[in-house]
Every structure is written in C-alpha cells, then in structure tokens.
Amino acid sequence: MGVLNSLQVDLGARSYPIEIGQGLLDGLGDGLKPLLKGRQMAVLTTETVAPLYLERAQASLTAAGFDVTPIILPDGETSKSWQALNQVFDVLIGARFERSSTVVALGGGVIGDLSGFAAASLLRGVNFVQVPTTLLSQVDSSVGGKTGINHPLGKNLIGAFYQPKKVTIDIDTLRTLPRRELLAGLAEVIKYGIIWDAELFARLERDLDAFLALEPTVVAEVIHRCCAIKAEVVSADEREAGQRALLNLGHTFGHAIENLAGYGEILHGEAVAIGMVMAADLSHWLKLCPGNDVARIRELVERAGLPLHAPKHAVEAYMDAMSRDKKVEAGVMRFVLMRGIGSAMISSDVDAAVTRQVIEAYAVA
Amino acid sequence: MGVLNSLQVDLGARSYPIEIGQGLLDGLGDGLKPLLKGRQMAVLTTETVAPLYLERAQASLTAAGFDVTPIILPDGETSKSWQALNQVFDVLIGARFERSSTVVALGGGVIGDLSGFAAASLLRGVNFVQVPTTLLSQVDSSVGGKTGINHPLGKNLIGAFYQPKKVTIDIDTLRTLPRRELLAGLAEVIKYGIIWDAELFARLERDLDAFLALEPTVVAEVIHRCCAIKAEVVSADEREAGQRALLNLGHTFGHAIENLAGYGEILHGEAVAIGMVMAADLSHWLKLCPGNDVARIRELVERAGLPLHAPKHAVEAYMDAMSRDKKVEAGVMRFVLMRGIGSAMISSDVDAAVTRQVIEAYAVA
Numbered sequence: 001m002g003v004l005n006s007l008q009v010d011l012g013a014r015s016y017p018i019e020i021g022q023g024l025l026d027g028l029g030d031g032l033k034p035l036l037k038g039r040q041m042a043v044l045t046t047e048t049v050a051p052l053y054l055e056r057a058q059a060s061l062t063a064a065g066f067d068v069t070p071i072i073l074p075d076g077e078t079s080k081s082w083q084a085l086n087q088v089f090d091v092l093i094g095a096r097f098e099r100s101s102t103v104v105a106l107g108g109g110v111i112g113d114l115s116g117f118a119a120a121s122l123l124r125g126v127n128f129v130q131v132p133t134t135l136l137s138q139v140d141s142s143v144g145g146k147t148g149i150n151h152p153l154g155k156n157l158i159g160a161f162y163q164p165k166k167v168t169i170d171i172d173t174l175r176t177l178p179r180r181e182l183l184a185g186l187a188e189v190i191k192y193g194i195i196w197d198a199e200l201f202a203r204l205e206r207d208l209d210a211f212l213a214l215e216p217t218v219v220a221e222v223i224h225r226c227c228a229i230k231a232e233v234v235s236a237d238e239r240e241a242g243q244r245a246l247l248n249l250g251h252t253f254g255h256a257i258e259n260l261a262g263y264g265e266i267l268h269g270e271a272v273a274i275g276m277v278m279a280a281d282l283s284h285w286l287k288l289c290p291g292n293d294v295a296r297i298r299e300l301v302e303r304a305g306l307p308l309h310a311p312k313h314a315v316e317a318y319m320d321a322m323s324r325d326k327k328v329e330a331g332v333m334r335f336v337l338m339r340g341i342g343s344a345m346i347s348s349d350v351d352a353a354v355t356r357q358v359i360e361a362y363a364v365a
Numbered sequence: 366m367g368v369l370n371s372l373q374v375d376l377g378a379r380s381y382p383i384e385i386g387q388g389l390l391d392g393l394g395d396g397l398k399p400l401l402k403g404r405q406m407a408v409l410t411t412e413t414v415a416p417l418y419l420e421r422a423q424a425s426l427t428a429a430g431f432d433v434t435p436i437i438l439p440d441g442e443t444s445k446s447w448q449a450l451n452q453v454f455d456v457l458i459g460a461r462f463e464r465s466s467t468v469v470a471l472g473g474g475v476i477g478d479l480s481g482f483a484a485a486s487l488l489r490g491v492n493f494v495q496v497p498t499t500l501l502s503q504v505d506s507s508v509g510g511k512t513g514i515n516h517p518l519g520k521n522l523i524g525a526f527y528q529p530k531k532v533t534i535d536i537d538t539l540r541t542l543p544r545r546e547l548l549a550g551l552a553e554v555i556k557y558g559i560i561w562d563a564e565l566f567a568r569l570e571r572d573l574d575a576f577l578a579l580e581p582t583v584v585a586e587v588i589h590r591c592c593a594i595k596a597e598v599v600s601a602d603e604r605e606a607g608q609r610a611l612l613n614l615g616h617t618f619g620h621a622i623e624n625l626a627g628y629g630e631i632l633h634g635e636a637v638a639i640g641m642v643m644a645a646d647l648s649h650w651l652k653l654c655p656g657n658d659v660a661r662i663r664e665l666v667e668r669a670g671l672p673l674h675a676p677k678h679a680v681e682a683y684m685d686a687m688s689r690d691k692k693v694e695a696g697v698m699r700f701v702l703m704r705g706i707g708s709a710m711i712s713s714d715v716d717a718a719v720t721r722q723v724i725e726a727y728a729v730a
Binding site: 086093094120121123125157160 | 459485489511512688
C-alpha cells in the first residue's frame, strides 16, 4: 500500500508532482492540503465512477478540511460538450468559487479534459488536480496539460493548455476498469515503447500477462515509465511545437477513425492501436521502418486483444477527416512515422497516394 | 500620419509590440505579415464598427496576402456570451482554422475580450491581434492579456490570460467614437494617474480640453503613457497575484455598479469613475488619503463629464454583488485604496461598516 513510484513534471513555475501507488484515494486530502490555499473544492466524476470511488475520495478530502461539492456527469464523450461545461460553470459559480478554489477530476480522460478546461477558464484559472481512474488517463491525458471539449466537427477543438497542481494515480482503481478499457489504455502504453523506449516495448512483450493480471509492481513501474516519458517530452515542449508531436503516433489515423466511427463507438485507445499499426505500415512502405519491427508491433497489439482494422468508409472520407486535424499546418498533414521500435520522427512529406493505399488496406472492418 | 509612439510589452516568449499613431489601419496588413506564419485570418467586429473601418482593414490585410473571413457581431455586452462565442467557433472551425491562423479584434473591449478568448481556446490557442477602436480598449483591455466572456451571474467569469501578437492603436478611430464612450475611456486614463503617476494626473488636469478635442500629439502621448504603465504592471505580474491588482482601482465598487444597473445601462468606464471616487473617499475615511487629493479626483472626474453617483439600490445588494467579484479570496473582499494621487495599495482589511457608509453616501442616483 502507499506510494510505489513518483516523479516531478518540470515546467518551471508550473511544475507538479505525480504519485503512483495503491490505496492513494484514502490519502488524497492530506496530500493536497499543503499544496492548496483555498478550502473550496469541486470533485467532478461520472455516473460510473461515483458509486465506486466518490465516497472514499470525498471522505478523505473532507477530513482534511476541504469544502467539497461533488458534480456527477453522464459517462462518455457527450460530457465533453458545451452543455456539460456550462452546467459545471453554473455549479462552480453558484458555489462562489474563487481563484484559490480547486477542481478535482476523478475519472477517465473525458472527466480530466472537461475538468481541466473548466478549471482553466473559470475566473481565468483556478486550481486543478487530477485523480485519473483509467489506464488511458493515467498514462496519457493526466500528464501534459491538454484540456478541452469537443465540437460537432471534431474532437478537442476547444480547450487550453493548463497544468494540474498534482496528479494522484491510485492503481487499485484499475481493478474495476472494464477489460476493454484496460486494453485501450494499453495501446497508449505500447505507443510510448514504439516512439521512445525499445526497452519498455520489450518489457511489454515479456510482461504482458503480468500487466493484464494487474500485478502491482509491474503496473506501477510501467505507468511510472510512461508518465516519465510523457513528462520528459512535455517539459521540453509544452505547447506542442516540436518533439511533443511524437506523442501523436497513430493519432492522425486514430482521430479520423474515431470521427468516422462516431464518438463513443470505438475507444480512443482502440483507434490509436489501429492508427499505430497503420503508421508502422506506412513507415515500412516509405522504406523507413524494417518489416520485422512492423511485425512485432502488430503481434503485440494483437496479443493485447486490440483491433487491427478500421471501420469501412470511403478512403476520401478518411482523408477529409484527417485534413481537419488540429495538427494540420498550412493544409499539410503531418504524420508521426517510425524508423523502428524506440525511434520516431515527424514528417509533413508523405505521398498522399501511399497514405490512401494504407487506408485502403486497413479500413475493412 | 503613421506611428507616433510605440512600446514593447515584455513577457519573455510572449512579448509583443504596441503601435500608436494615425492612419494605421491602412498599414495593418504589412505590419502583421512578418509576425504571422499562417495566411488564414478572421476579423471580428461589430455592427457599428464594420461600416466605419472593416473595409479599410480588410483591404489592407488582403493586399498583404491574408485570407480574411469577417465576422460581424451585434454591439454590446450581449456579444460576450456563450452563444456569440459558439457562433464564432462555428465560423472559424468551418473556415478550417489552423494553429497558425489569426483572430483579429477590430473594435472595443467587448470584441477584444471575446476574440481573445476565442483565439485562446480554439485548437488550444491560435494567433491573436488587437486593433482597439475605443479609448477604453486602447488604454485598458487591449494590454494585459485578459480575455473572456460574461456569465449570467457576473462579468468576465469565464476566460483566459492570453497575449496578442501585436496591438495596433489607430487614434483616428476615436473621431467616430460617441462622446459618452470617449469620456468613459477617460475614466481609466484618470485611473492610471491616480494609482501610478501623479504627473500624468497633473497633465490631465492641464490638458483635459486638448485631449477631449482629440489633439493628436496629446492623445497619442497620453495613450502611450497609459499603455506603458499597464505594460509595466503586467510584465511584473502577468497573472494578477500582486501589483497588477492596483489596476482594479474603482473596480470592486465599479463591477457591483455595472452588475446592479444591468449590463449596458451604465458604461464600464462610468462605473469605474464612480468606483474611483468611492475608493478615494473610502481611503480618506480610513485616514489613508488627504482630503485635498479626494477633492482633486472628484473635480477632474466632474470636469470630464463623468458621473459621481451610483444607482440607488440597497446597501446589501451592493455588498452581495461585491462578494461575488473574482478578486474575492477566502471570502475576504480586497480593495484598492490610495495614499494620495500617484500612490495606491491593496487592502483586505477594510471595515465593512465603513464600506457600507460609503455605499450609502454614493448609491443615490
């Protein structure tokens, strides 16, 4: 029990700690007390997470002297909307939030993104704390400061870069996570291995079963490594001008897949898994990445029980969806490609004909 | 004609220039070209400003190679709403805005605040340029990075700190500004004298008539001095923790006055003028500020044709509105008080009974 691993995300005045361990929900209040001046706090969570963890989180926060307003939202991407954000503002303003007040996100990426944007925008910025309860949010969205909501024309089109005061990752929460979502999160874990760390990738090949059985040491170490990689990339490049873009491996294809499938039909991590395999194949066709590495990636994705094919839609529908991505610059699509496992690169110079071939080969599900 | 004065707001990587002069609208495009990578641009303006200046601005921007989408919004505070912001997002996303695209605010504070928040939030941040056309926005809201929209429960409750790439102040636009709005802007000019610069205050006492006759040298110099003061304060304190709060002289009372009068009934500058006189009297009653300075402030405000009294409402209605202000911390109201003309201070320790007396004395209009 307690903290197993921890790290500091180094962003100057906006630096913050990440703690990873077991049973951390019960120590939430005491851990936050020295970091926060104001007592007023809202805990944003979902209808699924609330019955599992809200009471424990709230008890700990209240015992530490915080004045907690819980806000329970429906599950799913629909909560990353104007309407939900407005409801949150109404509650926070009604509760007389001040700049020293705090928004706590207790849940997955949707809750984290929505809460973070609410915290960033209310009074031009109140305190923000992340308590991610899904593997995906633990290794990805809770680190790096990206917050936001969706627009009918695309995901995450409205938002802010806004850093939390602290991230508390209680890996016990993974025990109640549906297996499909655990696997979706694993896709992002695999991503870190591909873009940055061949050793992490090899460890996943070796320890996949232990990880999926939620063996605490393995899970905490792997999450720690993912957070450290993301923190390293983000510290060097907070506003996504350069290196940070490597984290988008599989996301250019992935966002188009999510967009065409309709939000919620396919999980983000599943779309990224497919997108990574597509990016690996694209890299191979462009003679950047050895075929053996593509095979290892495909095999690990498959062993992890993740999908390998995208929903069947016209190639041009994919091209169109991809051209609306935030990462498009001056009309040019940028891809994250790989030279091999552990080494990625950005390219704005991918032949559209090859891109279309890859889409054709994968959009068959 | 041309640039009469200029300065640089020093905020490290987010530094930007302010240019003040005559006929600057016609050089807008050429001036922005070297600063902006993307060609895509939207010019946000109002139904009043559009027929006066949109064509000239657009011609200059188009000639410089920008691809301009004009967005014309209704006048007034109602455009600082969710609904208006959403309409703006719909247009920008529909026009396929990218991170290198630019939002230009052509108008007063409402357009500046709304445009800035739209620029800050779209794709988590696109370029932003301010072309303020009212005196108030030229000396106040266009410098400092505060952006945002209103909420039914209060002004500017939702927003972001977001810096423009450039501010272009064409003082010729003041020739079409209604006199009531010119005077409202003058209230903020007087404020800079009171909180920071006794010499500026004395100059206003001396040159009031020349300023109101829009004598270019006087106007450009006074605006330059106001921007320089604001830039100095903001550079030292971007996120409003300390010194920046001095800029809020008259605003604790002023926001409550605006709130109770109903948005749009009383101009922001008028509310600030009344609030400054109230704050001066409060400072005198608290034995901080000599009576002679209060008299000079009241006299200049009166000579400028600005109101000296607040709308008649119950004292508790004012206290309640003031307690909802963003600047409230841990339930404690903070006031900007003055030791005399040119020297201000923050106090969280004002006897509520004295505050009530001041309200009682002024809320009689």
